[in-house]
Amino acid sequence: MKLRSFRLRIALLSTALAGSALVGFGAVSWFQIYNAQISRLDAQLLNQLIRATRSPKRERWQFYGDSLPYAFGTNTKIPIALLVLDANGNTLYQYNEVSADKDVNRLLVQRLELTPVPPPPKREPPPKPESTNPSALPPPFIRPPQPRFVTQQTATESWRIGAAKFPNVQVAIAVSLQAVNQQMATIHNIFLVSIPGALLLVASGAWLVSGSALRPIGQLTGVIQQVTVKGLDQRIPIGTTDVEFVELIQVFNQMLERLERSFTQASRFSADAAHELKTPLTILQGELERTLQQVKNGSEMQQRLSNLLDEVRRLSGIMRKLLLLSLADAGQMSLYLVEVDMSELLIEMVEDVELLAPHLSVQIDITDRLRVQGDRDLLIQVLQNLLSNAIKYNLANGWIQIHAHRIQTTLHVTIANASIDIPVSHQERIFDRFHRGDRARTRKVEGIGLGLSLAREIARAHRGDLTLDSTSNGQTAFTLTLPITKKGEGGN
Known part of the structure:
Protein backbone atom coordinates (compact mmCIF):
# COMPACT_ATOMS: atom_id res chain seq x y z
CA MET A 1 0.00 0.00 0.00
CA PRO A 119 16.40 64.84 -43.63
CA PRO A 120 17.93 68.15 -44.63
CA PRO A 121 18.04 70.75 -41.92
CA LYS A 122 15.08 73.02 -41.59
CA ARG A 123 15.48 76.70 -41.10
CA GLU A 124 13.33 78.17 -38.39
CA PRO A 125 11.28 81.19 -39.45
CA PRO A 126 13.27 84.18 -38.31
CA PRO A 127 11.87 86.46 -35.69
CA LYS A 128 11.25 90.01 -36.56
CA PRO A 129 14.66 91.50 -36.91
CA GLU A 130 15.52 94.27 -34.55
CA SER A 131 18.23 95.45 -36.93
CA THR A 132 17.82 96.45 -40.48
CA ASN A 133 20.57 93.99 -41.71
CA PRO A 134 18.72 91.35 -43.80
CA SER A 135 21.78 89.06 -43.85
CA ALA A 136 21.85 88.55 -40.03
CA LEU A 137 20.09 85.16 -40.03
CA PRO A 138 20.43 82.54 -37.25
CA PRO A 139 22.31 79.28 -37.98
CA PRO A 140 20.26 76.41 -39.41
CA PHE A 141 18.58 74.05 -36.87
CA ILE A 142 19.91 70.53 -37.08
CA ARG A 143 17.63 67.77 -35.76
CA THR A 186 26.86 37.58 -11.00
CA ILE A 187 23.16 38.24 -10.51
CA HIS A 188 22.38 34.85 -12.07
CA ASN A 189 24.71 33.11 -9.62
CA ILE A 190 23.15 35.00 -6.72
CA PHE A 191 19.73 33.77 -7.81
CA LEU A 192 21.04 30.21 -8.16
CA VAL A 193 22.19 30.29 -4.53
CA SER A 194 19.45 32.39 -2.95
CA ILE A 195 16.42 30.74 -4.57
CA PRO A 196 17.26 27.17 -3.40
CA GLY A 197 18.10 28.58 0.03
CA ALA A 198 14.78 30.41 0.14
CA LEU A 199 12.96 27.25 -0.98
CA LEU A 200 14.66 25.28 1.79
CA LEU A 201 13.48 27.86 4.32
CA VAL A 202 9.96 27.76 2.84
CA ALA A 203 9.90 23.95 2.99
CA SER A 204 11.12 23.95 6.59
CA GLY A 205 8.65 26.64 7.56
CA ALA A 206 5.77 24.86 5.81
CA TRP A 207 6.74 21.60 7.54
CA LEU A 208 6.76 23.29 10.96
CA VAL A 209 3.57 25.28 10.32
CA SER A 210 1.72 22.21 9.01
CA GLY A 211 2.93 20.23 12.01
CA SER A 212 1.61 22.92 14.31
CA ALA A 213 -1.69 23.04 12.43
CA LEU A 214 -2.04 19.25 12.57
CA ARG A 215 -1.15 19.01 16.27
CA PRO A 216 -4.81 18.40 17.23
CA ILE A 217 -4.79 15.40 14.89
CA GLY A 218 -1.71 14.15 16.70
CA GLN A 219 -3.52 14.58 20.01
CA LEU A 220 -6.43 12.57 18.64
CA THR A 221 -4.05 9.85 17.49
CA GLY A 222 -2.38 9.74 20.89
CA VAL A 223 -5.70 9.43 22.67
CA ILE A 224 -6.92 6.77 20.24
CA GLN A 225 -3.78 4.74 20.90
CA GLN A 226 -4.55 4.87 24.62
CA VAL A 227 -8.17 3.87 24.19
CA THR A 228 -8.30 0.46 25.81
CA VAL A 229 -10.63 -0.99 28.36
CA LYS A 230 -8.64 0.99 30.92
CA GLY A 231 -8.41 4.21 28.92
CA LEU A 232 -11.98 4.99 27.93
CA ASP A 233 -11.96 7.90 30.37
CA GLN A 234 -9.50 9.78 28.16
CA ARG A 235 -10.71 13.16 26.85
CA ILE A 236 -9.08 15.82 24.69
CA PRO A 237 -9.24 19.37 26.10
CA ILE A 238 -10.74 21.95 23.75
CA GLY A 239 -9.53 25.14 25.44
CA THR A 240 -6.38 25.66 23.32
CA THR A 241 -7.64 23.95 20.15
CA ASP A 242 -8.12 25.76 16.85
CA VAL A 243 -11.71 26.47 15.82
CA GLU A 244 -11.44 24.18 12.79
CA PHE A 245 -10.83 21.12 15.00
CA VAL A 246 -13.26 21.87 17.82
CA GLU A 247 -16.21 20.03 16.26
CA LEU A 248 -14.06 16.99 15.42
CA ILE A 249 -12.73 16.79 18.97
CA GLN A 250 -16.20 17.23 20.42
CA VAL A 251 -17.52 14.35 18.32
CA PHE A 252 -14.57 12.19 19.34
CA ASN A 253 -15.05 12.97 23.04
CA GLN A 254 -18.73 12.15 22.74
CA MET A 255 -17.87 8.84 21.09
CA LEU A 256 -15.49 8.00 23.93
CA GLU A 257 -18.18 8.87 26.44
CA ARG A 258 -20.67 6.55 24.74
CA LEU A 259 -18.09 3.77 24.55
CA GLU A 260 -17.20 4.18 28.21
CA ARG A 261 -20.84 4.08 29.23
CA SER A 262 -21.59 1.03 27.09
CA PHE A 263 -18.50 -0.84 28.25
CA THR A 264 -19.20 -0.03 31.90
CA GLN A 265 -22.69 -1.41 31.54
CA ALA A 266 -21.46 -4.56 29.80
CA SER A 267 -18.66 -5.08 32.32
CA ARG A 268 -21.04 -4.56 35.24
CA PHE A 269 -23.49 -7.00 33.69
CA SER A 270 -20.78 -9.67 33.31
CA ALA A 271 -19.59 -9.19 36.87
CA ASP A 272 -23.13 -9.16 38.27
CA ALA A 273 -24.11 -12.22 36.26
CA ALA A 274 -21.01 -14.11 37.42
CA HIS A 275 -21.68 -13.17 41.02
CA GLU A 276 -25.35 -14.12 40.79
CA LEU A 277 -24.58 -17.48 39.19
CA LYS A 278 -21.74 -18.28 41.54
CA THR A 279 -23.96 -18.92 44.57
CA PRO A 280 -26.56 -21.23 42.92
CA LEU A 281 -23.81 -23.15 41.15
CA THR A 282 -22.00 -23.65 44.45
CA ILE A 283 -25.23 -24.87 46.05
CA LEU A 284 -25.97 -27.13 43.09
CA GLN A 285 -22.48 -28.59 43.19
CA GLY A 286 -22.77 -29.30 46.93
CA GLU A 287 -26.17 -30.95 46.54
CA LEU A 288 -24.91 -33.12 43.69
CA GLU A 289 -21.87 -34.18 45.68
CA ARG A 290 -24.02 -35.09 48.72
CA THR A 291 -26.58 -36.95 46.59
CA LEU A 292 -23.78 -38.77 44.81
CA GLN A 293 -22.56 -40.12 48.14
CA GLN A 294 -26.01 -41.50 48.94
CA VAL A 295 -26.64 -43.51 45.80
CA LYS A 296 -25.43 -47.03 45.20
CA ASN A 297 -21.93 -47.39 43.78
CA GLY A 298 -21.85 -48.45 40.15
CA SER A 299 -25.48 -47.71 39.54
CA GLU A 300 -26.82 -45.83 36.54
CA MET A 301 -27.95 -43.02 38.84
CA GLN A 302 -24.42 -42.58 40.12
CA GLN A 303 -23.13 -42.29 36.56
CA ARG A 304 -25.73 -39.66 35.68
CA LEU A 305 -25.05 -37.64 38.83
CA SER A 306 -21.32 -37.85 38.16
CA ASN A 307 -21.82 -36.43 34.65
CA LEU A 308 -24.00 -33.64 36.01
CA LEU A 309 -21.39 -32.82 38.64
CA ASP A 310 -18.69 -32.58 35.96
CA GLU A 311 -20.86 -30.16 33.98
CA VAL A 312 -21.55 -28.05 37.06
CA ARG A 313 -17.86 -27.90 37.89
CA ARG A 314 -17.14 -26.93 34.29
CA LEU A 315 -19.80 -24.22 34.46
CA SER A 316 -18.31 -22.97 37.76
CA GLY A 317 -14.92 -22.72 36.09
CA ILE A 318 -16.46 -20.68 33.28
CA MET A 319 -18.10 -18.34 35.78
CA ARG A 320 -14.83 -17.93 37.66
CA LYS A 321 -12.97 -17.04 34.45
CA LEU A 322 -15.67 -14.62 33.38
CA LEU A 323 -15.52 -12.92 36.74
CA LEU A 324 -11.75 -12.52 36.48
CA LEU A 325 -12.06 -11.18 32.94
CA SER A 326 -14.70 -8.65 33.95
CA LEU A 327 -12.44 -7.49 36.79
CA ALA A 328 -9.53 -7.21 34.36
CA ASP A 329 -11.64 -5.21 31.90
CA ALA A 330 -12.61 -2.82 34.66
CA GLY A 331 -9.01 -2.56 35.83
CA GLN A 332 -9.99 -3.99 39.20
CA MET A 333 -8.12 -7.29 39.17
CA SER A 334 -6.55 -7.38 42.62
CA LEU A 335 -3.12 -8.99 42.93
CA TYR A 336 -1.72 -10.43 46.11
CA LEU A 337 1.94 -9.76 45.38
CA VAL A 338 4.57 -12.01 46.87
CA GLU A 339 7.95 -13.21 45.73
CA VAL A 340 7.36 -16.15 43.42
CA ASP A 341 10.11 -18.54 42.32
CA MET A 342 9.08 -19.29 38.75
CA SER A 343 11.83 -21.92 38.41
CA GLU A 344 10.32 -24.03 41.20
CA LEU A 345 6.80 -23.63 39.84
CA LEU A 346 7.86 -24.83 36.41
CA ILE A 347 9.76 -27.83 37.82
CA GLU A 348 6.68 -28.86 39.83
CA MET A 349 4.43 -28.53 36.80
CA VAL A 350 6.82 -30.52 34.64
CA GLU A 351 6.38 -33.43 37.06
CA ASP A 352 2.59 -33.12 36.69
CA VAL A 353 2.91 -33.10 32.90
CA GLU A 354 4.98 -36.27 32.96
CA LEU A 355 2.24 -37.96 35.02
CA LEU A 356 -0.66 -36.65 32.91
CA ALA A 357 0.96 -37.22 29.50
CA PRO A 358 3.60 -39.96 29.79
CA HIS A 359 3.47 -40.47 26.03
CA LEU A 360 4.95 -37.00 25.39
CA SER A 361 8.64 -36.16 25.45
CA VAL A 362 9.32 -33.23 27.78
CA GLN A 363 12.48 -31.14 27.35
CA ILE A 364 13.33 -28.37 29.78
CA ASP A 365 15.85 -25.55 29.89
CA ILE A 366 15.07 -23.62 33.08
CA THR A 367 17.45 -21.20 34.75
CA ASP A 368 17.59 -21.47 38.55
CA ARG A 369 16.15 -18.89 40.93
CA LEU A 370 14.03 -16.89 38.51
CA ARG A 371 12.00 -14.85 40.97
CA VAL A 372 9.33 -12.25 40.29
CA GLN A 373 6.85 -10.22 42.30
CA GLY A 374 3.39 -11.53 41.48
CA ASP A 375 0.21 -13.26 42.54
CA ARG A 376 1.23 -16.89 42.95
CA ASP A 377 -2.24 -18.39 42.35
CA LEU A 378 -2.85 -16.36 39.19
CA LEU A 379 0.61 -17.12 37.78
CA ILE A 380 0.01 -20.83 38.45
CA GLN A 381 -3.25 -20.52 36.52
CA VAL A 382 -1.38 -19.00 33.55
CA LEU A 383 1.26 -21.75 33.47
CA GLN A 384 -1.37 -24.47 33.92
CA ASN A 385 -3.36 -23.10 31.02
CA LEU A 386 -0.31 -23.02 28.73
CA LEU A 387 0.78 -26.53 29.69
CA SER A 388 -2.78 -27.82 29.42
CA ASN A 389 -3.02 -26.44 25.86
CA ALA A 390 0.38 -27.94 25.03
CA ILE A 391 -0.93 -31.36 26.07
CA LYS A 392 -4.41 -31.10 24.50
CA TYR A 393 -3.26 -29.76 21.14
CA ASN A 394 -0.15 -31.96 20.83
CA LEU A 395 0.48 -34.66 18.28
CA ALA A 396 0.52 -38.33 19.06
CA ASN A 397 3.89 -39.19 20.61
CA GLY A 398 4.80 -35.52 20.33
CA TRP A 399 6.97 -33.32 22.52
CA ILE A 400 6.88 -30.32 24.83
CA GLN A 401 9.74 -27.88 25.30
CA ILE A 402 9.94 -25.47 28.25
CA HIS A 403 12.52 -22.67 28.24
CA ALA A 404 12.83 -20.15 31.05
CA HIS A 405 15.59 -17.58 31.21
CA ARG A 406 16.27 -13.98 32.05
CA ILE A 407 17.02 -11.21 29.54
CA GLN A 408 18.19 -8.08 31.36
CA THR A 409 15.29 -7.29 33.73
CA THR A 410 12.65 -9.46 32.04
CA LEU A 411 11.71 -13.10 32.60
CA HIS A 412 10.95 -15.08 29.43
CA VAL A 413 9.07 -18.38 29.69
CA THR A 414 8.49 -20.15 26.37
CA ILE A 415 6.32 -23.28 26.18
CA ALA A 416 6.34 -25.00 22.78
CA ASN A 417 4.72 -28.19 21.59
CA ALA A 418 4.44 -30.26 18.45
CA SER A 419 1.22 -29.44 16.62
CA ILE A 420 -0.39 -28.99 13.28
CA ASP A 421 0.03 -25.58 11.67
CA ILE A 422 -2.31 -22.88 12.95
CA PRO A 423 -3.97 -20.95 10.09
CA VAL A 424 -3.07 -17.29 9.90
CA SER A 425 -6.69 -16.27 10.44
CA HIS A 426 -6.74 -18.27 13.70
CA GLN A 427 -3.38 -16.83 14.82
CA GLU A 428 -4.83 -13.34 14.72
CA ARG A 429 -7.82 -14.40 16.85
CA ILE A 430 -6.22 -16.93 19.14
CA PHE A 431 -6.51 -14.62 22.17
CA ASP A 432 -10.12 -13.67 21.44
CA ARG A 433 -12.64 -14.77 24.01
CA PHE A 434 -14.62 -17.90 23.19
CA HIS A 435 -12.47 -18.50 20.13
CA ARG A 436 -11.48 -22.09 19.40
CA GLY A 437 -9.74 -23.60 16.43
CA ASP A 438 -12.30 -26.40 16.42
CA ARG A 439 -15.21 -24.70 14.67
CA ALA A 440 -17.57 -27.56 15.46
CA ARG A 441 -16.86 -26.97 19.18
CA THR A 442 -16.82 -30.67 19.86
CA ARG A 443 -15.92 -32.14 23.20
CA LYS A 444 -12.92 -33.96 21.76
CA VAL A 445 -10.76 -31.11 23.11
CA GLU A 446 -12.14 -29.60 26.27
CA GLY A 447 -12.32 -25.85 26.71
CA ILE A 448 -14.44 -22.89 25.74
CA GLY A 449 -11.79 -20.48 24.51
CA LEU A 450 -11.34 -18.34 27.62
CA GLY A 451 -8.06 -19.72 28.93
CA LEU A 452 -5.61 -17.87 26.67
CA SER A 453 -7.55 -14.60 26.93
CA LEU A 454 -7.55 -14.83 30.73
CA ALA A 455 -3.87 -15.82 30.80
CA ARG A 456 -2.93 -12.75 28.76
CA GLU A 457 -4.99 -10.46 31.01
CA ILE A 458 -3.24 -11.89 34.09
CA ALA A 459 0.17 -11.37 32.45
CA ARG A 460 -0.69 -7.78 31.59
CA ALA A 461 -1.95 -7.17 35.12
CA HIS A 462 1.59 -8.14 36.20
CA ARG A 463 3.01 -5.55 33.71
CA GLY A 464 4.02 -8.36 31.37
CA ASP A 465 2.53 -9.98 28.28
CA LEU A 466 1.68 -13.29 26.62
CA THR A 467 2.32 -13.68 22.90
CA LEU A 468 2.13 -16.34 20.22
CA ASP A 469 5.57 -16.82 18.67
CA SER A 470 6.08 -16.86 14.92
CA THR A 471 7.65 -20.29 14.86
CA SER A 472 8.50 -22.75 12.16
CA ASN A 473 6.06 -25.31 10.80
CA GLY A 474 4.99 -28.19 12.98
CA GLN A 475 4.97 -26.48 16.36
CA THR A 476 3.17 -23.90 18.48
CA ALA A 477 4.97 -21.73 21.03
CA PHE A 478 3.74 -19.17 23.55
CA THR A 479 6.09 -16.77 25.40
CA LEU A 480 5.23 -15.30 28.79
CA THR A 481 7.19 -12.18 29.77
CA LEU A 482 7.25 -10.77 33.30
CA PRO A 483 9.33 -7.93 34.76
CA ILE A 484 11.94 -8.90 37.34
CA THR A 485 12.01 -6.32 40.11
CA LYS A 486 14.94 -5.70 42.41
CA LYS A 487 13.33 -7.81 45.13
CA GLY A 488 12.81 -10.57 42.64
CA GLU A 489 16.33 -10.65 41.23
CA GLY A 490 18.04 -13.96 41.44
CA GLY A 491 21.14 -15.61 40.16
CA ASN A 492 21.36 -17.23 36.74
Missing part, protein backbone atom coordinates in the same frame (compact mmCIF):
# COMPACT_ATOMS: atom_id res chain seq x y z
CA LYS A 2 1.35 3.39 -0.98
CA LEU A 3 1.92 5.61 2.02
CA ARG A 4 0.70 9.19 1.84
CA SER A 5 1.51 12.07 4.17
CA PHE A 6 -0.78 15.08 4.29
CA ARG A 7 1.89 17.08 6.10
CA LEU A 8 4.46 16.22 3.43
CA ARG A 9 2.06 17.18 0.68
CA ILE A 10 1.45 20.56 2.31
CA ALA A 11 5.20 21.17 2.56
CA LEU A 12 5.81 20.08 -1.05
CA LEU A 13 2.89 22.13 -2.39
CA SER A 14 4.04 25.21 -0.48
CA THR A 15 7.57 24.71 -1.77
CA ALA A 16 6.31 24.26 -5.34
CA LEU A 17 4.20 27.42 -5.19
CA ALA A 18 7.01 29.42 -3.59
CA GLY A 19 9.49 27.97 -6.07
CA SER A 20 7.34 28.97 -9.03
CA ALA A 21 6.92 32.48 -7.63
CA LEU A 22 10.63 32.87 -6.87
CA VAL A 23 11.75 31.51 -10.25
CA GLY A 24 9.26 33.75 -12.04
CA PHE A 25 10.34 36.74 -9.97
CA GLY A 26 14.00 35.94 -10.59
CA ALA A 27 13.51 35.62 -14.35
CA VAL A 28 11.51 38.85 -14.60
CA SER A 29 14.00 40.66 -12.36
CA TRP A 30 16.93 39.40 -14.39
CA PHE A 31 15.40 40.63 -17.67
CA GLN A 32 14.40 43.94 -16.10
CA ILE A 33 17.92 44.52 -14.80
CA TYR A 34 19.40 43.51 -18.16
CA ASN A 35 17.07 45.86 -20.05
CA ALA A 36 17.90 48.66 -17.60
CA GLN A 37 21.62 48.13 -18.21
CA ILE A 38 21.11 48.13 -21.98
CA SER A 39 18.91 51.24 -21.79
CA ARG A 40 21.57 53.04 -19.73
CA LEU A 41 24.20 52.03 -22.28
CA ASP A 42 21.98 53.20 -25.14
CA ALA A 43 21.56 56.58 -23.44
CA GLN A 44 25.33 56.90 -23.15
CA LEU A 45 25.73 55.95 -26.82
CA LEU A 46 23.15 58.55 -27.81
CA ASN A 47 24.98 61.23 -25.82
CA GLN A 48 28.25 60.37 -27.52
CA LEU A 49 26.69 60.38 -30.96
CA ILE A 50 25.23 63.83 -30.30
CA ARG A 51 28.63 64.90 -28.96
CA ALA A 52 30.15 63.83 -32.28
CA THR A 53 28.24 66.60 -34.06
CA ARG A 54 30.13 69.12 -31.95
CA SER A 55 33.52 67.84 -33.11
CA PRO A 56 33.29 67.96 -36.87
CA LYS A 57 36.90 68.88 -37.42
CA ARG A 58 39.25 66.11 -38.45
CA GLU A 59 42.00 67.08 -36.00
CA ARG A 60 39.67 66.69 -33.01
CA TRP A 61 38.55 63.08 -33.74
CA GLN A 62 41.67 61.74 -32.04
CA PHE A 63 40.77 63.50 -28.81
CA TYR A 64 37.16 62.35 -29.17
CA GLY A 65 38.17 58.70 -29.59
CA ASP A 66 40.58 58.77 -26.65
CA SER A 67 37.88 60.19 -24.38
CA LEU A 68 35.29 57.52 -25.19
CA PRO A 69 36.36 54.92 -22.55
CA TYR A 70 36.13 57.55 -19.82
CA ALA A 71 32.84 58.86 -21.19
CA PHE A 72 31.30 55.39 -20.72
CA GLY A 73 32.58 55.23 -17.16
CA THR A 74 34.92 52.33 -17.89
CA ASN A 75 38.62 51.86 -18.16
CA THR A 76 40.71 51.17 -21.24
CA LYS A 77 40.38 47.42 -20.73
CA ILE A 78 36.76 47.49 -21.89
CA PRO A 79 36.71 47.17 -25.68
CA ILE A 80 35.26 50.19 -27.47
CA ALA A 81 35.34 50.79 -31.23
CA LEU A 82 34.69 54.01 -33.20
CA LEU A 83 34.32 54.54 -36.93
CA VAL A 84 33.91 58.01 -38.51
CA LEU A 85 33.17 58.41 -42.23
CA ASP A 86 32.61 61.52 -44.30
CA ALA A 87 29.56 62.11 -46.43
CA ASN A 88 31.13 60.16 -49.29
CA GLY A 89 31.98 57.12 -47.17
CA ASN A 90 35.69 57.82 -46.77
CA THR A 91 37.21 56.96 -43.40
CA LEU A 92 37.98 60.02 -41.34
CA TYR A 93 38.90 58.28 -38.12
CA GLN A 94 38.97 54.76 -36.73
CA TYR A 95 39.49 53.79 -33.08
CA ASN A 96 39.90 50.12 -32.26
CA GLU A 97 43.15 49.80 -30.39
CA VAL A 98 41.90 47.92 -27.37
CA SER A 99 39.88 45.18 -28.99
CA ALA A 100 41.55 42.40 -30.90
CA ASP A 101 38.20 41.63 -32.51
CA LYS A 102 38.61 42.87 -36.09
CA ASP A 103 35.07 41.85 -37.07
CA VAL A 104 33.65 44.80 -35.16
CA ASN A 105 34.80 47.18 -37.92
CA ARG A 106 32.73 45.23 -40.41
CA LEU A 107 29.74 45.50 -38.09
CA LEU A 108 30.20 49.27 -37.80
CA VAL A 109 30.26 49.66 -41.56
CA GLN A 110 27.13 47.51 -41.90
CA ARG A 111 25.29 49.60 -39.34
CA LEU A 112 26.18 52.82 -41.13
CA GLU A 113 24.97 51.34 -44.40
CA LEU A 114 21.65 50.44 -42.79
CA THR A 115 21.23 53.78 -41.01
CA PRO A 116 18.92 56.11 -42.94
CA VAL A 117 20.12 59.53 -44.07
CA PRO A 118 18.66 62.32 -41.95
CA PRO A 144 19.18 65.33 -33.34
CA PRO A 145 20.25 62.15 -35.05
CA GLN A 146 17.98 59.14 -35.02
CA PRO A 147 20.46 56.38 -34.23
CA ARG A 148 19.77 52.67 -34.42
CA PHE A 149 20.92 50.52 -31.48
CA VAL A 150 21.41 46.79 -31.94
CA THR A 151 23.23 43.97 -30.19
CA GLN A 152 25.41 41.85 -32.42
CA GLN A 153 27.78 38.99 -31.82
CA THR A 154 31.21 38.38 -33.25
CA ALA A 155 33.43 35.38 -32.74
CA THR A 156 34.73 36.64 -29.38
CA GLU A 157 32.52 39.48 -28.13
CA SER A 158 28.99 40.76 -27.81
CA TRP A 159 28.63 44.39 -28.90
CA ARG A 160 26.09 47.11 -28.47
CA ILE A 161 26.27 49.29 -31.57
CA GLY A 162 24.85 52.73 -32.19
CA ALA A 163 25.12 54.51 -35.55
CA ALA A 164 23.97 57.92 -36.87
CA LYS A 165 24.38 59.88 -40.06
CA PHE A 166 24.80 63.62 -40.22
CA PRO A 167 24.88 65.82 -43.31
CA ASN A 168 28.69 65.98 -43.25
CA VAL A 169 29.76 62.97 -41.20
CA GLN A 170 28.77 59.40 -40.32
CA VAL A 171 29.54 58.02 -36.84
CA ALA A 172 29.24 54.46 -35.44
CA ILE A 173 30.21 53.44 -31.92
CA ALA A 174 30.43 49.86 -30.57
CA VAL A 175 30.77 49.08 -26.87
CA SER A 176 31.51 45.58 -25.60
CA LEU A 177 28.83 44.01 -23.40
CA GLN A 178 31.47 42.19 -21.43
CA ALA A 179 30.89 44.24 -18.26
CA VAL A 180 27.10 43.93 -18.57
CA ASN A 181 27.34 40.18 -19.11
CA GLN A 182 29.60 39.82 -16.10
CA GLN A 183 27.15 41.75 -13.94
CA MET A 184 24.25 39.63 -15.19
CA ALA A 185 26.25 36.44 -14.57
